[in-house]
Amino acid sequence: MREHFELRRGDALGRIGALTVPRAGRIVETPALLPVINPNIRTVSPARLEAEFGAEALITNAYIIRKTADLRERAIAEGLHDMLEFSGAIFTDSGSFQLAEYGEIDVTTREILEFQHAIGSDVATPVDVPTPPDAAREAAEVDLETTRQALADAEAVDTGEMLVNAPIQGSTHLDLREEAARHADATDLDVFPVGAVVPLMNDYRYADVVDVVAAAKRGLGADAPVHLFGAGHPMMFALAVAMGCDVFDSAAYAIYARDDRYLTVRGTKHLDDVDYFPCECPVCAANDPTDVRAAADDERERLLAEHNLHVSYGELRRIKNAIREGSLLELVETRARGHPTMLDGYRALLDHTAEIERHDPASKGAFFYCSAESARRPEVVRHHDRIGRLDAPARLLVTAGSAPSDDYFDAAWRLLPPFGPVPRALSETYPFTAELPDRTDAAACEAAARGVAALVDANPATDVTVAHDDWPASALALLPDSVTVERLGARRDRDDD
Numbered sequence: 302m303r304e305h306f307e308l309r310r311g312d313a314l315g316r317i318g319a320l321t322v323p324r325a326g327r328i329v330e331t332p333a334l335l336p337v338i339n340p341n342i343r344t345v346s347p348a349r350l351e352a353e354f355g356a357e358a359l360i361t362n363a364y365i366i367r368k369t370a371d372l373r374e375r376a377i378a379e380g381l382h383d384m385l386e387f388s389g390a391i392f393t394d395s396g397s398f399q400l401a402e403y404g405e406i407d408v409t410t411r412e413i414l415e416f417q418h419a420i421g422s423d424v425a426t427p428v429d430v431p432t433p434p435d436a437a438r439e440a441a442e443v444d445l446e447t448t449r450q451a452l453a454d455a456e457a458v459d460t461g462e463m464l465v466n467a468p469i470q471g472s473t474h475l476d477l478r479e480e481a482a483r484h485a486d487a488t489d490l491d492v493f494p495v496g497a498v499v500p501l502m503n504d505y506r507y508a509d510v511v512d513v514v515a516a517a518k519r520g521l522g523a524d525a526p527v528h529l530f531g532a533g534h535p536m537m538f539a540l541a542v543a544m545g546c547d548v549f550d551s552a553a554y555a556i557y558a559r560d561d562r563y564l565t566v567r568g569t570k571h572l573d574d575v576d577y578f579p580c581e582c583p584v585c586a587a588n589d590p591t592d593v594r595a596a597a598d599d600e601r602e603r604l605l606a607e608h609n610l611h612v613s614y615g616e617l618r619r620i621k622n623a624i625r626e627g628s629l630l631e632l633v634e635t636r637a638r639g640h641p642t643m644l645d646g647y648r649a650l651l652d653h654t655a656e657i658e659r660h661d662p663a664s665k666g667a668f669f670y671c672s673a674e675s676a677r678r679p680e681v682v683r684h685h686d687r688i689g690r691l692d693a694p695a696r697l698l699v700t701a702g703s704a705p706s707d708d709y710f711d712a713a714w715r716l717l718p719p720f721g722p723v724p725r726a727l728s729e730t731y732p733f734t735a736e737l738p739d740r741t742d743a744a745a746c747e748a749a750a751r752g753v754a755a756l757v758d759a760n761p762a763t764d765v766t767v768a769h770d771d772w773p774a775s776a777l778a779l780l781p782d783s784v785t786v787e788r789l790g791a792r793r794d795r796d797d798d
């Protein structure tokens with residue numbers, strides 16, 4: 302177990318954790334958001350971030366500080382915390398981003414780590430090579446070798462109490478991501494950023510983000526804190542947390558504000574297109590869009606940046622609350638309705654249901670069936686995997702109605718979409734207390750039919766009758782041939798004769 306990261310509560314692959322940052326003397330609760338502070342531009346001062354927004358941590362760029370003579374001198378003389386006026390945990394980046402942008406930088410991992418240590422960084426970064434998405438495999442492999450060397454160099458530097466990132470690269474080659482993660486996990490480094498995903502997010506490729514994170518997670522131990530590098534849009538926080546990301550950084554709050562863009566949990570709006578602010582934050586409560594549009598450039602930028610930060614922190618609080626309640630997947634499902642590409646992301650997450658199921662808590666508050674995607678949730682898969690362990694009697698009725706009046710059957714279980722057969726004794730336990738719409742969709746019935754098939758598979762000697770409530774043909778087609786099928790309406794019709 303990594304001593305500096307403690308898991309406190311989980312839901313799907315999401316978790317509330319405690320990241321101990323010894324050099325800052327702080328325990329940062331995760332999921333955590335690090336606002337990006339450009340050392341040259343202060344849209345919202347770090348002191349205000351701490352006092353008014355509750356920021357426990359931020360990230361700034363050690364490479365820029367080192368390159369800028371006056372900043373470098375001040376940082377060395379005063380230390381980052383005094384220079385920025387921030388007492389929380391300060392993460393620093395190394396210039397890898399500049400390396401990716403401009404092709405080369407004039408600093409080694411040893412030099413930049415020693416510099417980060419000298420200026421009082423709490424969590425530092427070596428010079429890894431961010432390989433963009435869709436890179437040729439050979440190029441990604443060559444870059445990975447350099448990153449691997451950077452991690453080895455980082456391990457050799459005496460960094461004292463400072464934590465050090467072990468970035469995971471590999472472009473969109475999922476096996477390379479997994480291998481890179483396994484390698485990073487085996488180092489004695491501390492925090493694990495999944496790198497070079499910003500181009501994917503800029504292109505709304507959330508399904509690819511999910512696959513890349515899932516690959517990295519497969520290579521990492523459950524106790525590894527994961528930072529989704531460059532992920533700052535609150536729209537995708539819930540999805541990323543559900544995949545197991547613990548730390549985010551937002552440059553978006555400031556960059557978007559500069560372009561008059563207003564962040565929401567459902568996407569981005571341009572200030573010109575907003576007639577009413579759909580938000581409860583202090584900025585939106587005190588101003589209307591006309592006021593903000595009329596404000597001077599720097600004032601407008603500051604107001605939008607503050608709103609963007611409020612939305613981002615608000616979403617993180619909502620996510621933590623959802624983890625506590627066990628309703629994180631319901632929140633992801635809600636966010637998935639904000640944009641079709643987010644729905645792709647959620648569907649991609651459900652492709653990893655088997656991995657999620659291994660970590661998902663067995664009991665939560667309540668399962669809300671809110672869309673066809675709910676039929677693919679880990680709770681459904683878990684029931685189907687375990688249904689063979691239930692003792693099925695010789696003659697079993699699985700019914701969407703009440704138990705039959707005759708005693709032909711040895712037992713009558715519930716036919717409960719999307720789970721399938723559920724013994725009545727389990728009816729009051731999670732997830733079978735699920736709330737479902739009365740107008741059940743085909744996906745829920747099909748999932749229930751797969752549950753019946755799993756039961757029949759495990760109990761070939763059992764004589765199974767399924768009494769359904771007008772299921773669609775697509776679900777009936779999934780029932781094994783050995784099952785006797787009755788429609789409940791038909792049964793009632795016959796009883797009435």
Ligand SMILES: [Zn+2]
Pocket residue numbers: 578580581582583584585586608609611612
């Ligand atoms: Zn607002």
